[in-house]
Amino acid sequence: MDDLEFINNLKAGSESAFKSLVKLYQSQVINTCYRFLLNKEEAQDIAQEVFVEVFQSIQFFRGDSKLSTWIYRIAVTKSIDELKRQRRKKRFSSIAKILHLDEISNWLEGGSKSDETILNKERNRELHIALNKLPDNQRIAFTLGRIEGYNNQEIAEIMQTSTRSVESLVYRAKVKMRENLKQILSNSD
Numbered sequence: 001m002d003d004l005e006f007i008n009n010l011k012a013g014s015e016s017a018f019k020s021l022v023k024l025y026q027s028q029v030i031n032t033c034y035r036f037l038l039n040k041e042e043a044q045d046i047a048q049e050v051f052v053e054v055f056q057s058i059q060f061f062r063g064d065s066k067l068s069t070w071i072y073r074i075a076v077t078k079s080i081d082e083l084k085r086q087r088r089k090k091r092f093s094s095i096a097k098i099l100h101l102d103e104i105s106n107w108l109e110g111g112s113k114s115d116e117t118i119l120n121k122e123r124n125r126e127l128h129i130a131l132n133k134l135p136d137n138q139r140i141a142f143t144l145g146r147i148e149g150y151n152n153q154e155i156a157e158i159m160q161t162s163t164r165s166v167e168s169l170v171y172r173a174k175v176k177m178r179e180n181l182k183q184i185l186s187n188s189d
Helices: 003-011 017-037 040-060 067-090 103-106 115-133 136-147 153-158 162-187
Strands: none
Touching: 003 017, 003 040, 003 115, 017 040, 017 115, 040 067, 040 153, 067 153, 067 162, 103 136, 103 162, 115 162, 136 153, 136 162
């Protein structure tokens, strides 16, 4: 079955075509969401929302881009919306979360973590902090290019911008990431 026939089957509401679509793109969509959210369960939840959106909006797919690009654009948008929602929620988070009482209680109950696990967690946290300090458009371009492995043309299609803009965003993101990491590392000394 060619792409046009596949898309027409999706638009006609074919359950088997939709199942094939999910099977084809599910792991990639989850991975894309995970790169933004850094939480497996949240990424899976948002991926489900992505496929619901695809199912509900397939009639509006014009074919200006590849189907995969359209799906990833939805995944990126939903992930960013979730991050914004989390930031709003974080402003009002409980004192337990701020003080990491869940980790302390695990330790008090006899749970333990090796030094290497703690060190890796700290490095990932530092990278996440540096990444989250980037403006949204730089973070998206950087994440899609350097972490997800998309080329600049694909990123431009997903972000609905020019390739030159993507090149500029990625370059500025790399410079800013270096600055952010230097600042984080100097503050932790």
